[in-house]
Amino acid sequence: MPVRVVESNTPAQVSGTDPGNRSPLPPSSLLGAGQAFSGTQNVSNQQKEEAWRVNVQIQGIDLEHGYLCGTMEALNVPMADTPVITFWEGEIVDGKNYTFYTGKWEATREDDMRHWSKFPSFSPLQGQVETDGGRQLDLNNYPYIFMRWKEQYFVNVGTDCGLTIAGFYYVCFSCSDGSISGFYYDPNSSPFQKLELKTVNEGRSGFSFSSYELQ
Amino acid sequence: MPTTTSSSASSSSSVSCNNRQADVFSRLASSDPEVKLKALREVKNQIIGNRTKKLSFLKLGAIPAIASVLADADDSDKCNNILVQSAAAIGSFACGFEAGVQAVLDAGVFPHLLRLLTNPDEKVVDAGARSLRMIFQSNQAPKYDFLQEKNMEFLFSLLNSENENVSGLGASIIAHACGTSVEQRVLCEAGVLEKLVILLDGSLSQREACLESLATVLKNNPEAVSDFVGLESGRYFNSVTELTKDRYPRTRLLSCLCLVVIYNTSPSYFINMGTKSSLITTLLELLNDPGQSGDDAALGLSCLIAEKEDLQQLAYEADAIKNIVDILRTGSELQPRRLQGLFLSLAELCSKLEDCRCSFLSLQVLDLLTNALRHKDADVRAAACICFRNAARSVKSLSAGRFNSDHVMLPLVQLLHDPSSSVQVAVLGALSNIVLDFSSPKSSFIEYGGIKQLIELSKSMDPNARCSALRALRNLMFLADNKRKELFCSDVKAQGFACLISDPEPPVQEQALALLRNLVDGCISSIEFVFDEDGLILDTVGRQLRKAPQAQMAIQGMYVLTNVASGTELHKEAVMQQLFPQAKAGSENFMLKFLQSDESQLRSATVWTIINLISPSSPGAFDRHVKLRNAGIIPQLKNMVNDACLDVKIRIRTVLGQSMSFGDNY
Numbered sequence: 001m002p003v004r005v006v007e008s009n010t011p012a013q014v015s016g017t018d019p020g021n022r023s024p025l026p027p028s029s030l031l032g033a034g035q036a037f038s039g040t041q042n043v044s045n046q047q048k049e050e051a052w053r054v055n056v057q058i059q060g061i062d063l064e065h066g067y068l069c070g071t072m073e074a075l076n077v078p079m080a081d082t083p084v085i086t087f088w089e090g091e092i093v094d095g096k097n098y099t100f101y102t103g104k105w106e107a108t109r110e111d112d113m114r115h116w117s118k119f120p121s122f123s124p125l126q127g128q129v130e131t132d133g134g135r136q137l138d139l140n141n142y143p144y145i146f147m148r149w150k151e152q153y154f155v156n157v158g159t160d161c162g163l164t165i166a167g168f169y170y171v172c173f174s175c176s177d178g179s180i181s182g183f184y185y186d187p188n189s190s191p192f193q194k195l196e197l198k199t200v201n202e203g204r205s206g207f208s209f210s211s212y213e214l215q
Numbered sequence: 216m217p218t219t220t221s222s223s224a225s226s227s228s229s230v231s232c233n234n235r236q237a238d239v240f241s242r243l244a245s246s247d248p249e250v251k252l253k254a255l256r257e258v259k260n261q262i263i264g265n266r267t268k269k270l271s272f273l274k275l276g277a278i279p280a281i282a283s284v285l286a287d288a289d290d291s292d293k294c295n296n297i298l299v300q301s302a303a304a305i306g307s308f309a310c311g312f313e314a315g316v317q318a319v320l321d322a323g324v325f326p327h328l329l330r331l332l333t334n335p336d337e338k339v340v341d342a343g344a345r346s347l348r349m350i351f352q353s354n355q356a357p358k359y360d361f362l363q364e365k366n367m368e369f370l371f372s373l374l375n376s377e378n379e380n381v382s383g384l385g386a387s388i389i390a391h392a393c394g395t396s397v398e399q400r401v402l403c404e405a406g407v408l409e410k411l412v413i414l415l416d417g418s419l420s421q422r423e424a425c426l427e428s429l430a431t432v433l434k435n436n437p438e439a440v441s442d443f444v445g446l447e448s449g450r451y452f453n454s455v456t457e458l459t460k461d462r463y464p465r466t467r468l469l470s471c472l473c474l475v476v477i478y479n480t481s482p483s484y485f486i487n488m489g490t491k492s493s494l495i496t497t498l499l500e501l502l503n504d505p506g507q508s509g510d511d512a513a514l515g516l517s518c519l520i521a522e523k524e525d526l527q528q529l530a531y532e533a534d535a536i537k538n539i540v541d542i543l544r545t546g547s548e549l550q551p552r553r554l555q556g557l558f559l560s561l562a563e564l565c566s567k568l569e570d571c572r573c574s575f576l577s578l579q580v581l582d583l584l585t586n587a588l589r590h591k592d593a594d595v596r597a598a599a600c601i602c603f604r605n606a607a608r609s610v611k612s613l614s615a616g617r618f619n620s621d622h623v624m625l626p627l628v629q630l631l632h633d634p635s636s637s638v639q640v641a642v643l644g645a646l647s648n649i650v651l652d653f654s655s656p657k658s659s660f661i662e663y664g665g666i667k668q669l670i671e672l673s674k675s676m677d678p679n680a681r682c683s684a685l686r687a688l689r690n691l692m693f694l695a696d697n698k699r700k701e702l703f704c705s706d707v708k709a710q711g712f713a714c715l716i717s718d719p720e721p722p723v724q725e726q727a728l729a730l731l732r733n734l735v736d737g738c739i740s741s742i743e744f745v746f747d748e749d750g751l752i753l754d755t756v757g758r759q760l761r762k763a764p765q766a767q768m769a770i771q772g773m774y775v776l777t778n779v780a781s782g783t784e785l786h787k788e789a790v791m792q793q794l795f796p797q798a799k800a801g802s803e804n805f806m807l808k809f810l811q812s813d814e815s816q817l818r819s820a821t822v823w824t825i826i827n828l829i830s831p832s833s834p835g836a837f838d839r840h841v842k843l844r845n846a847g848i849i850p851q852l853k854n855m856v857n858d859a860c861l862d863v864k865i866r867i868r869t870v871l872g873q874s875m876s877f878g879d880n881y
Contacts, residue, residue: 028862029819034694034736059653060610067569069610071653087614141861152611155654176865203739206781206827209774210736211729212651212693213686214608215644 024063025094026140030178030199033060034210037180039197041074043190052077056197066097071155079162085155086165093146095139100129102148105168106187115170115183116146118192122172147171149182169195243280248297251284255300262307269312278308282322299342302331306346309353316353325357332381344380351387359392361401374410379418386414386424393431402432403439412451419463426455426469430476440481456490459497468501468508468515475519494519495530499538513556520563527564531571536564540578551592558587558598565605572609581623588626593635600630600641607648616654624659631668643683650691656699666702678720685715685726692733700734700741709748713755721765728756728771735778742782750789753779757793760805766814773809773820780827784835787828791839795846810851815860822852822866829873840877849874
């Protein structure tokens, strides 16, 4: 059922904000260590349609530094006998640590805009990002979190498994229901392979939260 | 027989050595000043720079004997040589030898040395001052009451002296005896800074004494720092900065340590990035000094970069990690103090920056660390544990299973029984992080009986130990499978766990609840633990939440209820029993209080409980919703649609959405 929305979803434009004084994004319950997500990655190309089942688990999140990490498990991968698990690290676009511009991984600004603009939730921000890189945006009150996820290594298979982790994902996380969509970018792979994930509740009737505390 | 001859020769030589030593005592007691003087010179020449000889003579009672000589000698000219030599010998005993300092003080020689400072003969004054300086290098030096006026007068008379040893003594007294902010203030008000800075332009010995004493007076005292920096428009502050490039390593070190004190007290005086970089680079170079300067530089570096991410970044860019690891790998025996400082510096470098941790671990350093865990010095073992703890803040490295090996885990687990309590605390911190092993359900920590040890520690008399042990258990149970949870639950039954939740210390309660939260997460059957022994644990949680707990404890408690409420219908109803216990009808519901808390995490956790209780897929959701509405909870949420925290706002919208689906309009 639709809920009456008191405020619009366009993020406030805070004029005169000094980027040097940006704070990290506030925490979101569903984007926390221990949270699990499940869904698919569409790996179709011109030859065939194919989708892999994917499970993602967040292992750590450090909002102060705009960092998070976790594992990604790809099932029913044709080249592999077992599910393939990778460890990834993420950059959170918070205007303080990271912006919408990647600046590495062979992704140009045009590539960035091409990918971000595929997320409907990015469209209210697009104009501002194209103008000044989104410097004036206050992302603290925006109900979507934008990230880049880069796989770092294979956890359970060798690098000769026939799979690549050369690219990275542009990711959009919905704070309200924890759903994740993403697009894989790798100049040497099929473009716009879409990742779609939802939160997993492990057979429970509701949400459950685990936590740890690093000393 | 030759062998007999040689053995008798060696035994006769040791006998004659002992005889000579014993003979010295009789000569010290001689009434002939020349004989006495010769004996004094003999002792002094033997003990200078020779710790073994110092100990040997000390055991024979040399110090009281020399103290008597000093006490009996009058101030006439003919006794001057005796005064000089006896003071020199005493000073030598006290130099870098703590047992010597103790014996010197016990022999009551202190007032006699003080007396020498007013002797008309400059050499006597010098000898007395040098000897007293040696004593004041030690922590055992007598307390100096700066608040007594005559003591302050005496101190200033020393600082005003033309004699460099005497003025240096004044500075040494300040360096080693000034301990409180009251003393710092009294000294500053009396003008001590103006007197000390003059010594910066003096001899090497005066400069070094000045730097040491400045650091003591300025430490943690922003007013004193401001006064110092303001002197002659910053001239002396600049001098101290310049001295970091002095040709003498000890001067470089002491000026660096002085700047570290100023930085830690008032960082705003260091806006220039170049000064910060230069300070770090100088300390890094001094780490290679083989003497005491190198030892002190290591500790100084750790103090400088502690808690300061920007300086850690600068040190990282200056290759600090590799430099320190290379020093640790040299293979030569490093002094415990230096080892401690090096490990603490590495620990600080790894404290906040993931790049530093990864860089450190990439140097294959675990062997270095595990060796240090076995060092005979407790401070080194503790420093190595702290280094482990901070390196293990790298989730990436934990995920790669870097720490989950026997040769890392075993020495750490063994340290849980270390005789030193500071080592035990440090290793608990390290294990707390290392047990977060995402890489494998198999844990070598558990294989070494770690769970049982943590359970024991959770019953310690020391609340910090209880808290740390529970935190480690909490982390161990993060996303744990049922097999692992069972290892804990089978040992700690419901009654035992209820005691942990009811611990008198709130931080302990908090960790116990956080552990429980993890135990009831995961597979739905793990929720059953809170129902053991007639629901004792769940009742205890409810009781604690009703007692107006601290926010952090309440957050964990509400997440326990959230997790239980994500279970079956029975589980949800059990949570409702805790929220609305019959016996307490009429009193304000604690959920209402939590929803009005300043802590957004507590508001969020409370709303999650509600979300789970009225989750549309469960049959009793409607009835629970009615109860929550009648208790004023749903109306309270309607007032919170514009909550300042985005996450809370989003969760409230979810509840109100579900509410509308039950026909509740707003």
